[in-house]
Amino acid sequence: MQQHSTSPPPTGVPVPQILRDWLQELRMCFTAPSWEHVLVLVMGAVLAPGKRTVSACLRMTGRAEAQNFSSCHQLLNRARWNTHAMARHLLSMVVNRLVPEGPVVIGMDDTIERRWGRRITARGIYRDPVRSSHGHFVKASGLRWLSFMVLTPVPWAGAVKALPVFPLLAPSQRSNLHRGRRHKLLTDWARQGALQLCRWLPDRDIVFVGDSSFAVHELAHAITGRATLISRLRLDANLFAPPPERNARSVGRPAQKGPPLPKLKTLLSDPATPWHRMTVSSWYGRKQGKTLEIASDTAL
Numbered sequence: 001m002q003q004h005s006t007s008p009p010p011t012g013v014p015v016p017q018i019l020r021d022w023l024q025e026l027r028m029c030f031t032a033p034s035w036e037h038v039l040v041l042v043m044g045a046v047l048a049p050g051k052r053t054v055s056a057c058l059r060m061t062g063r064a065e066a067q068n069f070s071s072c073h074q075l076l077n078r079a080r081w082n083t084h085a086m087a088r089h090l091l092s093m094v095v096n097r098l099v100p101e102g103p104v105v106i107g108m109d110d111t112i113e114r115r116w117g118r119r120i121t122a123r124g125i126y127r128d129p130v131r132s133s134h135g136h137f138v139k140a141s142g143l144r145w146l147s148f149m150v151l152t153p154v155p156w157a158g159a160v161k162a163l164p165v166f167p168l169l170a171p172s173q174r175s176n177l178h179r180g181r182r183h184k185l186l187t188d189w190a191r192q193g194a195l196q197l198c199r200w201l202p203d204r205d206i207v208f209v210g211d212s213s214f215a216v217h218e219l220a221h222a223i224t225g226r227a228t229l230i231s232r233l234r235l236d237a238n239l240f241a242p243p244p245e246r247n248a249r250s251v252g253r254p255a256q257k258g259p260p261l262p263k264l265k266t267l268l269s270d271p272a273t274p275w276h277r278m279t280v281s282s283w284y285g286r287k288q289g290k291t292l293e294i295a296s297d298t299a300l
Contacts (some may be wrong), residue, residue, distance in 0.1 A: 012063035108210040124172025235265040239299040
């Protein structure tokens with residue numbers, strides 16, 4: 001009598017073919033076993049409400065009782081895959097589908113992931129931007145991430161969305177000293193990430209947008225001629241006119257800047273400052289027809 005070995009039925013809902021086809025461009029970044037776990041986690045992240053943890057993704061795909069559930073956790077803490085290669089393919093997918101023409105607007109912002117543990121050595125203590133104010137300082141312990149996000153209107157959402165494509169971990173100064181590495185400031189990581197994105201998009205006009213943390217000369221000079229940087233300027237920043245043109249009678253070293261200009265806080269209170277009205281089509285991604293009064297000029 002011949003016996004046939006029967007394998008146990010597959011656990012959970014199978015990954016739909018449309019999801020496999022949609023993520024096929026990322027297939028080369030993973031091995032065959034890891035790729036199946038990636039598909040399961042992506043499917044679970046799309047379906048899971050609330051926090052999209054690995055356990056929540058497994059529950060939503062019917063794999064809460066799977067015997068190999070630890071393999072999905074190990075994909076994020078043990079498996080070897082090239083994060084830069086996947087970020088490059090992800091950037092290409094987002095830009096080709098949502099920003100096929102025109103400038104690519106990329107937002108820069110840092111966030112703190114609250115994590116504790118002996119093995120999480122890159123964490124540090126930072127200012128919590130959400131709970132802190134001008135008169136109240138709140139500290140937060142965790143990992144500091146710098147995220148580059150493509151800012152684009154999403155047709156089915158009806159608003160401008162920030163789609164993360166390239167996150168960078170910025171270890172704390174204590175962690176770098178312990179490992180014997182040179183400490184990089186947040187703006188150093190921003191400069192490195194911005195130049196990397198410029199190399200990945202050689203034929204596109206790029207506009208980087210960030211808050212006042214990224215209003216530094218080193219970052220602006222690094223991407224000059226390749227991209228545009230838009231950031232908030234301090235009201236007490238020193239502004240200068242362009243240097244005067246040199247002629248045959250000019251002596252000495254060329255001037256780097258011209259005469260000083262009024263500070264921004266002075267222009268706010270000056271009744272002679274010319275203001276112009278303009279209408280913004282999408283204010284904070286949703287409100288239409290927002291009227292603003294602006295004063296524009298050029299300075300060093």
